[in-house]
Amino acid sequence: MSITNSEQLSHNGAFLGRRIVRADGVAKVTGRADYALERDLTGLVHAVIVESTMPSGRVGNIDLAAALATPGVLRILTQSDALPLQSCAMVPAGSVMESFLPLQDDRIRYSGQPIALVIADSFDHATEAAGRVRVEYKSEPAVADIDDPKAKSTDVPGAPSSGASRGDPKAALAAATVRMEAVYTTPREYSCPMEPLGAIADWSDDGNLTVWMPSQWVEGARRAFSDWLAIPMEKVRVVSPFVGGGFGVKVTAHADSLLAAMAARELRRPVKLALSRPQNFTGNGLRPAIRQKLTLGASDDGKLQVIVHENTSETSVDDDYVEGGAATAKVMYAVPNLSATQKLVRINSFTPSWKRAPGEAIGAYALESAMDELAYMLKLDPIELRLRNYASQDPDSAKPWSSRRLREAYEAGAQAFGWARRLPEPRSMREGHELIGWGMAGGAFPNVHTPGEARVTISADGSVDVASSGVDIGGGTYTILAQAAADAIGVPFEQVRVRLGDTSLPRAPVAGVSQIANLLTGAVDKSARAAREELLTLASSHIGSPFKAKRVNDFTIKDGRISPTDGSAKSITVAELMRAVGRDRIEVTRSTMPADKASSEAEQRDAYNSFKYMGPSSATHATYAWGAQFVEVRVDEDYGTVRVRRMVGAFDCGRLYNPRLAESQWKGGMIMGIGEALLEAIHIDRRYARITNNNLADYVLPVNADVPDIEVISVGEPDLHASALGGKTVGEIGVVGTAAAIANAVFHATGKRVRDLPITMEKLM
Structure with a gap:
């Protein structure tokens, strides 16, 4: 769905930097916003997951007789007859957060794991039948949580965002005249988006797959389906124009959307799988429980000499998900000696994933609590202690701050x-x-900053269309991109239409780590300025233009009107110029890929379908x-x-x-x-x-x-x-x-x- 803004504005000055109301606000409050699961396709059927009630072991006999006798049931998939799947590379090289593939074996990894899928003509029939599936289990001992007596921790050498060392922490700690040591713990937390997860999947007769799903990264989901189902990426389309909260759980595709695609392929009908609220909690999107031991060594005047950060966090039995809290400690203060280590505890849970500010939120809780404790020990104001340890450059890389x-x-x-x-x-x-x-x-x-791509189209009526597969997860991307395009071209804000969240549009990376507004405004600005230059080239040189022998730099565009800067001719609207030169559109696509990578299709795919290029800007x-x-x-x-x-x-x-x-x-x-x-x-x-x-x-x-x-x-x-x-x-x-x-x-x-x-x-x- 495209978004426009009908709010009347005075157009004196730039739009970027102004407190413009959301372009998508009216659509959301009036129910016109196009959320992924709010569609009714012809022939649509419904799927419901049957979850394991055991946390560890094997699936034994599955009795489907009563479930199959339920009215409206069309098919029940189990590991004995489900479609074979291929693995997808995990981030950062790939685009999924967990290696688990549903219905591929009888192994039980966690309570709530999908072990069967019921497809019926209605959601109620599918739900009723799912409750009638009877399962026998071969139970095995499980590790419930990080504090379970059976839990064991293992080292993760060189864990990204956590493993780090500088200086001589051991010697510095021994020499410190003041030492503060404490352990800080945080429980598992859930992302809690208002919109639950789920998907609608539909296969065309020629083998193309379309998936409507709430996603923070449609290009990554596209790659995941391509890898999982062993089909070319060109045959996959993922659509997610609006997202009702993400906070990290919707960064990648999960088992629910894959099951919908599997079922749709088996039945050759569109399938809708909408997770219940409890299924969201027991299947996706947890920040793991974490134990952080902080040791601070300082001099009597409060100058930090050393930070030792020992982090232990939960992960699943299959994957090494690391939520490291030391990223904040590495850069926050001018401390010459630092040690950060990471341990993992494998528990019977699905693989954790990001929750808003992963690592930084829990890391700051521990570090900034420890700094407060140190301030009391030294009888210093907490702000004064921080100022005495203010870092004038990045203590980790020794680079200057871009701004601090x-x-x-x-x-x-x-x-x-x-x-x-x-x-x-x-x-x-x-x-x-x-x-x-x-x-x-x-x-x-x-x-962080990864490349983005955007298309800007100036139409014959003077309106501007902005298009990218990047997703607005609620932060206001629709609005900001319209502001950027209006400024770059010189047209009124309300004449700009923005389309997002569809892999049929120009490519963009994940709407996560707070990067999407920055990277897409850059891509839109670049595309819009190129479109503006093409428009003014027509104004200066086309035989149908009312302006004669002018250069591109001899014009201004303001409020959608083109004027010679010397005042030698009357201004005309963009629409009038387009009619005069006989053009129905000007269309430009630009990206912010590095110049040495832009020509490589493989490099571009990696940029948009993995985290390969994610890093400091x-x-x-x-x-x-x-x-x-x-x-x-x-x-x-x-x-x-x-x-x-x-x-x-x-x-x-x-x-x-x-x-x-x-x-x-x-x-x-x-x-x-x-x-x-x-x-x-x-x-x-x-x-x-x-x-x-x-x-x-x-x-x-x-x-x-x-x-x-x-x-x-x-x-x-x-x-x-x-x-x-x-x-x-x-x-x-x-x-x-x-x-x-x-x-x-x-x-x-x-x-x-x-x-x-x-x-x-x-x-x-």
């Missing part, structure tokens, strides 16, 4: 919060039975977004209940293309941080290694009553090392540091240091 206005973020946030009024001693601020705590923390998130500078969080909590002295009363966040995210949307992203991240600190935790029944709170009633999330007044401040400036138009990552930095700021505020209020999230009342009593 973290000091300004501390200052602006402290000023807005009123930090100078804070009484430093714990339990020194109160109001009646409420203990008042003020806490703060800092955070960083890397600015500058070879010469270290590029990060920065944030400082300030929080006030109120803790009931009698009951131990914690309420966040107000929050202030100050951020350096470079140039803001649309401050309204950026502020919304920051606030959303901070609200997610409330959940991380105080509410969210997956609970496991050790007997069956099964998630017990697999729904939005029992998995506790922040609601409106939990959200306080939130003030967000931008201290950033355009950073052209970070992206073509000067922006830096926005979407995930808001959550980084929030949990630590809340935990630090709780300690200030109560004098009790809770190092095991979430902070619940029984931990404070």
Whole structure:
């Protein structure tokens, strides 16, 4: 679905940087937004997964008699007759997060694993039949979680984002006059998108597959289906124009969408598979439970000499998924000696995956809590301790920062919060039975950049069409790309139409790691400027043009009108020029692929269908977004209940293309941080290694009553090392540091240091 904006605007000045409302807002609130599963194809049938109720072992006999007798049942697939599948390479070389392939063997890896698929003429019939499937199991011992007595940890040498060393940490720790050591734990957390996972799959008579699915990366899903089903990529189309929340769980395709494609191929009919809410929890999208041991060594004046970060996290029995928290520790402070190690604990669970700010969110919680503890040991203000260890360049790579206005973020946030009024001693601020705590923390998130591609079309009526397979997962990509195209060409914002989320459009990488706005504005700007130049070339040289003997540089375009800069002729609209020169369209496609790679089709496929090119956006500078969080909590002295009363966040995210949307992203991240600190935790029944709170009633999330007044401040400036138009990552930095700021505020209020999230009342009593 394409998106336009009918809001009337005055067109004085650039659109980028303005607080324009969402181009897709009206479509969403009126129900016109085209979500993946909201379609009814001719001949559509429904599939429902039968899940294993055992966490480990083998599938024995499967009795299908009662299920097959259910009205409307068309087929039941099991490992005995399912389509054979091929593996797909995992990220970063490939495009999936787990190696598991459904219905390919009798091995049980986790409770909730698909072991059969019922296809029927209606969802109700399929659900009824799935409940009648009877399964015999050959059970084996399972490891339920990271704290299971049977759990064993193994080293992961050189784990990406975690394994690191600089200086001589052992000697530095021995020489440090002040040492702080603590273990911080975070439970499994679920991404909780409002829109559940699922897919509609349809095969054409000539063997082409179309899949409608909620996806943050349609090009990656396209490659996955190609690999899994052993068909050329050109025969796969993935469509995802709108996504009802992603947060990482929808970065890659999972077993649900593959099962829909398998069933559709077997029945030669379109198949819809929509996961229930519990199936979302028991099949995809967990941040694993993590144990982080932080050791800080410092001098008496608070100068850090060494950081030792020991990280242990859960993974599945099949895959080495690493959620390393040391990425923040490596760059946050000027510390000459650092050691970061990673261990994994294999448990009977599906393979974990990304949740908003993977690694950075949990890493900042541990590091910034430890810094707060060190500040109390040294009797220093927490901000002062951070300033004494301020890194003037990247301590890990020794590169200069592309920009780092973290000091300004501390200052602006402290000023807005009123930090100078804070009484430093714990339990020194109160109001009646409420203990008042003020806490703060800092955070960083890397600015990564992969190539993107966009097509810009100027039509005969003067409208502009922008197209890319990149996905808008709620951050405002539809709006920002329209702003970028309007600026580059010189037309009104409401005349720009944007189409996204379809592999039939020009290619783009994942809408993840907060990169999509930066990379696609660069591609759109490049394409739009090329289209503008072609338009002005027609104005200056075409025999039908009313302008004579002008050069391209002799024109301006503003509000959709073309004018000679010397005022020698009356301006005309873009539509009038197109009619005069007899053109029905100008169409330009450009990419931001590196010049030495752009000619290679293999290189381009890798750019859009793997993480091969994902990395810092500058070879010469270290590029990060920065944030400082300030929080006030109120803790009931009698009951131990914690309420966040107000929050202030100050951020350096470079140039803001649309401050309204950026502020919304920051606030959303901070609200997610409330959940991380105080509410969210997956609970496991050790007997069956099964998630017990697999729904939005029992998995506790922040609601409106939990959200306080939130003030967000931008201290950033355009950073052209970070992206073509000067922006830096926005979407995930808001959550980084929030949990630590809340935990630090709780300690200030109560004098009790809770190092095991979430902070619940029984931990404070």
